[in-house]
Amino acid sequence: MELFNTLGGKVENLEPVGAPELRMYCCGPTVYDYGHIGNFRTFLHVDVLRRFLRQQGMAVKFVMNVTDVDDKIIRNAAAAGKPIAEYTEKYEHAFFEDSDSLGILRPEIVAHATSCIPDMVSLIQKLAEQDIAYQTEDSSWYFRIARFPEYGKLSRKDFDGIEDGARVDVDEYEKDAARDFALWKACKPGEQSWTTELGCGRPGWHIECSAMATKFLGESLDLHCGGEDLMFPHHENEIAQSESASGQPFARHWMHVRFLLVEGRKMSKSEGNFYTLRDLLLKGYRASAIRFLLISVPYRHQMNFTFESLLESTNAIDRLRTFHQRMLKGGFPEGTDETLAAATAKAEESYTASLANDLNTAEARAAIFDLVRAANSAADAGMLRAGNVQEILRVLDLFDGVFAVLKDNDAEITRAALAWAEKEGRSSEAAPELVTKFAFSDDEIEKLVAERTSAKKARNFARADAIRNDLMTKGILIEDSKDGVRWRRK
C-alpha cells in the first residue's frame, strides 16, 4: 500500500524490510486524564491502517507505549493525594476501555515507561559515552543537539531562524544550548524517582519512545505513527537519540494524523468545546457513530467535528446496518444477476484501491454506499439472487473488517457509560432522554411490540399507533415489514 511519509514528504510504498512482519510503533497516551476525541482520532486512524494492512495479508507487529510517569501525572497524582501508580492505573484502564468501545484493536505489545527504566538508562549511557548526552549541575542529563547535524529532518525546520528566537526556556539556563532537551530529570523531593547508574531521577519524555520502540521492535522500525503535534519536537528528538545511539535509521516511514477542530475551532477547555469519549456517550451519541465520523475524513486532512455530523454518521450507520440485515435475512432466488455481480466486484475493487491509496477512507466509504444502493435497488426490482448476496456479504465483511461499525453493541457501551457515571458521581451529566431510553429493558419492549402486533391483527390501529408513538418518544423505533416486525433504539 501507499502511505504518505512525513520523512521526505512523499507518498511511498509501505512494506516490511528485513523482517517477515511490519514493525510498527505508535506514541500512546499519557495517562493523566480521560482520553478526548482528538486523542482517539489519531488512534482510530492508526487502527484503520493496521486493520487494512492485516486484511491485505501483511503481518504486523504493533507496539504502543503508555506514558505513566511525567510532569502532569506527578502534579495531578499529588493533587489527588495518590501514588502515581494508582493514579495512572485508573486512567490507563479507562483508556483501553474507551479504545474497546471505539473498536480499536489492542496492540500486540503495550509498553509502560515505568517498566522500561533500565532500557532508557542504558540508551542514555550509550549517548554519554560519545559525549552526546551530558550532565548539568543539578544532575539532569541533556541531549547535545549540536552533535546531531540532521536534527530537524523530519519536520524540515530551519533552526537557524528560530535558534535566537524569543522562546527559550528561562529556567533551563544550565543547558549548553537552548534547544538541548532533557533525557533524564534529576530527582526532586516528593517526586517519584529511580536510583540508577545515571543518578537519582526519572526519564525525560522523549527517551521513553526511543528505548521502548528499540526494545520491542529493534533499532530500525518500518513505521512510526502519532498525532501531528508530536512531529516536533517529540519525534525529532526520538530520531536524534535513537540514531545517535544505533547509527541506523530509526524509522523508515513516519505517519502523522492531523488534528481535529470542534465546531470549527480548536478543541480546548477554555473554548468550552472539549469532549472526552465519555462526555459524548453520556450525551446519548453512539460509540459506533463516533468511530465512523472520526475515521470518515482521511487522516491527513484536518477534520471538523460537529454534533450535526455526528448525527449524520448515526443515520449513515443505520443505513448500512439495515442493509446488512436485509442481506443476512436472505430468501432470494438461486442464481446470480450479472449486472449486480459486476457492481459488487467494482465496489470491492474501489474499496481496496481507495484504502491502498494513502488510506482514503472517504472514498472507501463511498464505494460501499454505491454497493448498498445498487443492491437495494436490485432487491426492490426483484433482480437480487442468492449468488449475489453471498458476494455482497463478503465485500461487506471486508469493509467492516476495517470500519467495524456493523455489529451493534452501542446499547451495551452506553449502559456501561451510564454505570460509570453513576459510580463516579457524574450521573447528572447524563442526558435525561438517555436514561429513559435505557430504562426500558429489551423484554419490556418485546412485550409492547407483541401487544401492538395483536392490536394490528384485530385492526385496532388506534391502539397499535398509540403503542408505536409511545415507544417512539422513548427512542425506540418500530418497523413493519412483510416478514415480521423489527425494533431498534434510535
Next chain:
RNA sequence: GCACCGAUGGCGAAGUGGCUAACGCGCUGGUCUGCAAAACCAGUAUUCGUGGGUUCAAUUCCCACUCGGUGCUCCA
C-alpha cells in the same frame, strides 16, 4: 513575526488539466404501506473563497489577497 496546510451544494466530504463535480446526511415530490418506518425513483452546486496569470482547455497549475487552522512551548 516566520513557516506550513486548507477553502468544493443546506451540512459533512471525495476528486480531477478536458466526459452529466463522487459518497453520506438533510430537504421536496413520487412508489410501497391501514398510517408509518425501511427501501427505491426523481429533484436539490450551469459550479468548486476573491482577483489576476499560464493553457486550445483550470475547481484542478502559478501569483496575490481574504478567511480558517496548525507549528515555532506541554499537547493526539
